[in-house]
Amino acid sequence: MKAKTLFDKIWDSHVVSSIPEGPDVLYIDKHLIHEVTSPQAFTGLEQRNLSVFRPGKTVATADHNVPTQNQHLPIQDELSRLQVQTLIDNCKNHSIKLYGLNHPYNGIVHVIGPELGLTQPGMTIVCGDSHTSTHGAFGNIAFGIGTSEVEMVMASQCVLQAKPKKMKITIDGNLDKAVSSKDIILYIISKISASGGTGYFIEFAGSAITSLSMESRMTVCNMSIEMGARGGLIAPDFTTYEYLKGREFSPEAENWDHALAEWKELKSDKNALFDKEWNFNAEDIRPMITYGTNPGMGMSITGNIPQLNFITEESRASFQKSLNYMGFEPGSELIGKKVDYVFVGSCTNGRIEDIRAFTNMVKGRKKANWITAWIVPGSKKVEKQAKEEGLESILNDAGFELRQPGCSACLAMNDDKIPEGKYSVSTSNRNFEGRQGPGARTLLASPLTAAAAAVTGKITDPSDLI
Amino acid sequence: MPIEKFKILESECVPLQAENVDTDQIIPARFLKATTREGFGDNLFRDWSFDKNGNRKNDFILNNPRFSGKILVAGRNFGSGSSREHAAWAIYDYGFRVVISSFFADIFKNNALNNGLLPVQVSDEFLTTIFLQISENPKTKIRVDLQTQEITLLSNGQKENFLISHYKKECLLNGYDDIDYLVNLKDEITEFEKKHH
Ligand code: SF4
Numbered sequence: 127m128k129a130k131t132l133f134d135k136i137w138d139s140h141v142v143s144s145i146p147e148g149p150d151v152l153y154i155d156k157h158l159i160h161e162v163t164s165p166q167a168f169t170g171l172e173q174r175n176l177s178v179f180r181p182g183k184t185v186a187t188a189d190h191n192v193p194t195q196n197q198h199l200p201i202q203d204e205l206s207r208l209q210v211q212t213l214i215d216n217c218k219n220h221s222i223k224l225y226g227l228n229h230p231y232n233g234i235v236h237v238i239g240p241e242l243g244l245t246q247p248g249m250t251i252v253c254g255d256s257h258t259s260t261h262g263a264f265g266n267i268a269f270g271i272g273t274s275e276v277e278m279v280m281a282s283q284c285v286l287q288a289k290p291k292k293m294k295i296t297i298d299g300n301l302d303k304a305v306s307s308k309d310i311i312l313y314i315i316s317k318i319s320a321s322g323g324t325g326y327f328i329e330f331a332g333s334a335i336t337s338l339s340m341e342s343r344m345t346v347c348n349m350s351i352e353m354g355a356r357g358g359l360i361a362p363d364f365t366t367y368e369y370l371k372g373r374e375f376s377p378e379a380e381n382w383d384h385a386l387a388e389w390k391e392l393k394s395d396k397n398a399l400f401d402k403e404w405n406f407n408a409e410d411i412r413p414m415i416t417y418g419t420n421p422g423m424g425m426s427i428t429g430n431i432p433q434l435n436f437i438t439e440e441s442r443a444s445f446q447k448s449l450n451y452m453g454f455e456p457g458s459e460l461i462g463k464k465v466d467y468v469f470v471g472s473c474t475n476g477r478i479e480d481i482r483a484f485t486n487m488v489k490g491r492k493k494a495n496w497i498t499a500w501i502v503p504g505s506k507k508v509e510k511q512a513k514e515e516g517l518e519s520i521l522n523d524a525g526f527e528l529r530q531p532g533c534s535a536c537l538a539m540n541d542d543k544i545p546e547g548k549y550s551v552s553t554s555n556r557n558f559e560g561r562q563g564p565g566a567r568t569l570l571a572s573p574l575t576a577a578a579a580a581v582t583g584k585i586t587d588p589s590d591l592i
Numbered sequence: 593m594p595i596e597k598f599k600i601l602e603s604e605c606v607p608l609q610a611e612n613v614d615t616d617q618i619i620p621a622r623f624l625k626a627t628t629r630e631g632f633g634d635n636l637f638r639d640w641s642f643d644k645n646g647n648r649k650n651d652f653i654l655n656n657p658r659f660s661g662k663i664l665v666a667g668r669n670f671g672s673g674s675s676r677e678h679a680a681w682a683i684y685d686y687g688f689r690v691v692i693s694s695f696f697a698d699i700f701k702n703n704a705l706n707n708g709l710l711p712v713q714v715s716d717e718f719l720t721t722i723f724l725q726i727s728e729n730p731k732t733k734i735r736v737d738l739q740t741q742e743i744t745l746l747s748n749g750q751k752e753n754f755l756i757s758h759y760k761k762e763c764l765l766n767g768y769d770d771i772d773y774l775v776n777l778k779d780e781i782t783e784f785e786k787k788h789h
Contacts (some may be wrong), residue, residue: 135620139597139788139789140783142777142780142784143780146758147757147759147761148758148759148760149757149759149779151781152776153784153785153788162624162625163675163732165627165628166627166629168626168678169627169628169629170771174775178783179778190621190624191624191625203625205625206625208625209626209627209628212627245611254677255674255675256673256674256675256699258675270675270699271676271699271702272676272677272699272702272703272706273677273678274677274704274706274707274770274771275702275706277771278770278771278774281771281774282774282775282777282778282781283781283785284774284777284781286759286770286773286774290698299719318611319673320613320669320699321668321669321672324669324695324697324698351677354669354672354697356698356699363675391682392598396680410667419612420612420614420672438718440611440668440716441611441776443609444610444611444667470646526737537621537674538621538622539621539622539624539625546644556614556616556673556674558614558616558617558673560616560617561616561621564620564639565639566646568783591757
């Protein structure tokens with residue numbers, strides 16, 4: 127039999143049928159929904175007089191558009207309140223499980239899926255959110271879809287999807303102490319560009335990947351979309367099984383043994399062919415930071431922004447426009463530059479490991495007095511754990527507060543907006559113009575780099591504080 | 593919902609000469625609070641189009657009366673970022689029916705096609721020529737023929753073919769949408785479920 131990649135194996139086993147010269151009908155095991163991209167899909171369904179085909183395979187949460195303070199009170203913003211209420215009503219009418227605001231399982235959709243054990247190896251998972259790629263860290267096919275496709279899944283538990291090409295990215299070697307998985311992925315995107323993965327599904331491999339925790343693997347897969355890829359995945363291994371064991375929706379008893387036996391088969395065959403391969407060396411990766419307005423515009427934190435003559439002629443105007451927006455000069459360095467805001471959170475870096483990393487670095491230090499910092503846990507469970515582990519009190523001692531879960535300043539739909547012209551060192555995933563609020567200037571970095579900025583008030587190499 | 597049929601479009605163009613136009617520019621997140629599909633066109637490219645007091649910025653291309661038409665021409669890597677279909681809705685609602693670029697982000701392309709907005713991918717060279725012609729003459733017209741998969745710059749007759757999946761082409765030509773197709777497949781899907789676990 128022809129050697130297959132892990133991606134092929136999962137994809138092929140989920141194809142219900144193929145349209146000649148067209149896409150595949152791909153069966154979806156798990157559909158995650160939230161308040162922002164689902165209402166129009168429910169309306170569409172109702173206008174067609176259809177009901178949700180397999181409501182038991184859909185799980186909902188409210189995350190994008192919720193406040194991160196005073197969640198026990200009614201949502202102040204009228205439109206946000208209506209959107210969250212619409213989700214509640216739709217879920218009720220269609221018998222869909224909802225982990226709404228204040229539910230102990232509530233949180234960012236890509237944080238709760240894994241931590242509840244809803245996300246499992248070998249599955250197909252979709253959500254009306256591009257960072258659905260996060261779930262691929264467990265060795266499954268997970269990708270973001272638009273609202274019309276959300277409606278398709280509701281109507282039929284399938285999406286029509288053309289099979290992407292396959293890319294393999296291997297990172298071997300040992301990571302420096304100050305380097306985290308966020309730096310790995312920012313490094314890769316800076317090398318292959320914000321569109322270098324378009325048309326592909328990526329498998330990440332190599333010793334620098336397999337040595338990562340599940341949380342860190344999720345950070346890598348999360349940002350595969352930022353190079354344009356449909357998604358990224360990592361073959362499940364012992365770390366994956368250990369993480370999933372005993373979670374709320376993980377298989378139990380003999381089901382666990384059965385699942386485990388299946389999961390152990392989930393890897394690319396030795397001679398499987400990829401359409402494209404990249405190899406990187408972990409030792410080359412330093413703490414990273416972005417200087418521009420797409421995630422590919424990243425560099426080592428101690429580096430210099432490229433000079434204009436390093437940029438191809440066609441891209442020069444866009445490059446200059448981007449630097450103008452950021453208020454930076456070509457060729458300049460960022461280290462020592464004053465910043466105003468620090469945001470720790472999002473589905474990229476809002477998990478317990480991220481809050482821990484940040485807390486460990488600020489422990490015994492103080493927040494710089496001009497910094498506004500938002501530390502936003504990715505879920506209720508993360509919030510609870512941070513309290514139980516005593517992280518909250520360490521944060522408080524250092525002048526920080528832990529907020530309540532939600533997407534928050536990652537996309538600034540709620541009140542957590544960075545003001546115009548202000549610099550924000552952010553652990554989220556997008557530094558697009560205005561992403562964190564109109565005129566906001568975002569520098570993407572790891573939780574450690576965010577911590578270093580929070581206590582010094584400036585862009586600081588976290589290696590100096592370890 | 594059934595989508596509007598698309599066969600041939602001949603129109604003037606609006607040139608947006610920027611690369612990596614992401615979905616946060618097309619429609620910023622703060623406008624995603626709506627629970628219906630309508631009205632997003634008003635906020636298309638909101639932060640490029642309006643200043644913070646809500647006044648139109650005259651230097652932005654959509655506000656330049658010299659350019660109009662149903663075709664948006666944009667730089668490389670259009671539509672990257674979020675999966676928000678609101679981006680496609682906003683462009684369509686504003687009145688565009690075609691977006692031309694030399695490279696599109698995947699999810700955006702799907703979202704556009706699912707809403708009757710045709711993404712036409714051309715070569716970098718052709719894109720440069722189109723921009724050049726429009727800058728010389730803002731009334732430059734382009735003809736997009738879906739049946740023959742041909743895009744023609746009417747000012748000089750230059751042509752290029754574009755790719756589109758056969759299935760999506762049929763859907764657009766006939767105004768079919770995917771959900772009807774999938775709903776008709778329910779028996780097959782149920783059979784698949786039995787085997788699948
Ligand atoms: S945290 Fe940001 S990227 Fe993640 S789901 Fe929320 S808005 Fe999307």
